[in-house]
Amino acid sequence: MGYAIYCRISRDSAGGGDGVSNQQQECQKYADQHSLVVDHVYTDNDVSAFSGTTRPEFQRMLNNLDAGKHDGIITWHVDRLYRRTVELERIVNLVEKTGIEVRTLRAGNLDLNTANGRMAARMGAIIANFEVDHQIERMMLSQQSRAVEGRFRGGFVPYGYKVGNSPGSLVIIPEQAAIVREMARRILDSEPVISISKDLNRRGIPTQNGKQWRTSTVRRTLMKPSVAGLSVHHGKIVGTAQWEPIIEEEDWRAVVAILSDPARRTQQGNVKRWQGAGVYRCGKCGGTMITKKSRAKYGSGRNYLCGKCAGVSRNLDKVDDVVDSVILGYLDMPRNQLRVANREETEGEDLGKLMEERRHLDERRSRLGTLFASGAIDEDQLVVGTRDLKQRIDKLNGRISEVRKVSPMVDLVLAGDELQQRWRDMSPDIRGEVIDELVTVTILPTKSRSVFDRESVRVEWK
Ligand SMILES: [Zn+2]
Structure with a gap:
């Protein structure tokens, strides 16, 4: 030995x-x-x-x-x-x-x-x-000064740009910039985010990471101040960046206003009024569902109907009830919340890690108390330590709420007791996005038209 x-x-x-x-x-x-x-x-x-x-x-x-x-x-x-x-x-x-x-x-x-x-x-x-x-403080200070100077401070390069030759600079990638402008225009035209992400995937256009677009990626790409040539630090715009904007600031602000409203209730244009329209699938032909008025008196008096073969139709509210209970039941469990948080990659901000870090800091804060009680540290050390930790926890909370703004799913995960209420407050449009990210809903053909069978709504996890 x-x-x-x-x-x-x-x-x-x-x-x-x-x-x-x-x-x-x-x-x-x-x-x-x-x-x-x-x-x-x-x-x-x-x-x-x-x-x-x-x-x-x-x-x-x-x-x-x-x-x-x-x-x-x-x-x-x-x-x-x-x-x-x-x-x-x-x-x-x-x-x-x-x-x-x-x-x-x-x-x-x-x-x-x-x-x-x-x-x-x-x-x-x-x-x-x-x-x-x-x-860490020193690192943050240097990041802040770079941000104030309008230089790119490293980390995740926003879609539409690549890192330039001179330090802290970004250069536009024309093909990607065209996609950013297209997405912005479509949002301003009231197109649902989900139909934009699906269209980009259909056209075979990859994201920055070479992956498929998700609604959250579309949102995040567009909500980055950097695409409007603005420099950010800790979620706050601190100045004009040194790189070229892809979208004019005015347009960008309009896009952000639309995207950051979780209850986009505007009923004009193409904004969806029913969460399953264009999201739920037909069990007969695989087409997507549209909605149609029905004779039923239940709820909204509408049915989901296959937009392709018209061979499957089901009461809209009853189907939505089934789907809602599955989604909310899932998101209500802490284990699943962490799973969702972990798979929601948010540019430069890993929510799972942020939550983990906050837990770690909370633990450290309580450990300081124990050390003080046991006499291992004196009062001054306790005060300084607690103050430092509090500052860092505050900063973390700020970052977590930034992530929350961008992703409806994260917002749900963090809703706690207000989960049901949050879900109801979201527009059908956004509920549809969340459903589409988590599950595939298929409405199966049934023999009986009069009795609603819960089993005929198949919900599979993605
Ligand atoms: Zn069909």
Whole structure:
């Protein structure tokens, strides 16, 4: 048996003198000097200590240590090993359980077997947390100054553009810009978003990521201030960008006004009045449903009718009731909410991650209280820590509500107890979009025309 060397490269060490190969050499030298046998080197390559990415080799090392395969760890500095108090606690537990040794080249040996040693290590981890916070602050500040100067600040390149040669510049891609203008014009002509996304897919036009258009992609593409040549920071327009607009600002504002109204009740033009029209399918021929007045007195007195073969027709309100109960039942469950949040890629903003991060910050905030209660930190540290965390949680909430504005589905996921109400308040048009993103609804032919059979409405998850 021998020691495990653990190396980790992170953004803050890039360019510094402690790249992975350097870390490894130094650790090996240390081992030789202290006559320690090294039997494995674990290396993780994450971008930032805060990125939250799991470090696979770190996990593997802990498992092997737990299984008694090594005598201890040699690492360059404790900050290679852990940045978060949770990670430290795992190591503390391991030391208590197996009596392994943790040797660091830059911070001495961590004596995690004594209360004093653990306290020192914990303080170190708390300070490291603050350091990461400040790195993020610095990054945000530099992003903000770039945004104010109207330069592209990196991240997701908006559809219609590519990154230009000079730093912070964007250049129009003519073919994509034409699509953006077309989409905007169609929205201004009151065309439902769903028919635009379907049409683009039918024409074989890919999104920025080479994927199929979804209603949410259409919305997001059009709602980006960058397409109107505006520079944004934290969801706020901070100035004129240095790149060419694709749509005039005035037109863009009109498009945004239409798209951000969740209850687009306007009944003019082509805006849909029934959620299943153009969305539900015919079980006989696969065509899509239109609606038609019927003799039935129930609800709106309309039927869904196959627009292609006219061979299948069903009471409109009863079909909608079935579909609504499936959709709302699904969205009401937390597990599904997270699933939806995760699959809703929102340019540059990953909602699942945002929610996860907020949960993590909330946890940290409550942990600060515990540390204070146990005397591990003093009042000043508690006050500063709580204030910093609160600022970051506020910022996160702001970003989450931005995402919510763009995606009706996310809005539903976050509606909580108001789910039913939100659903009812949405226009049929937008309900149709949500239904179409989640499920395929097929109305099957039946023998009896007089009795409504719930089973004849087939709802399949996409
Ligand atoms: Zn049909």
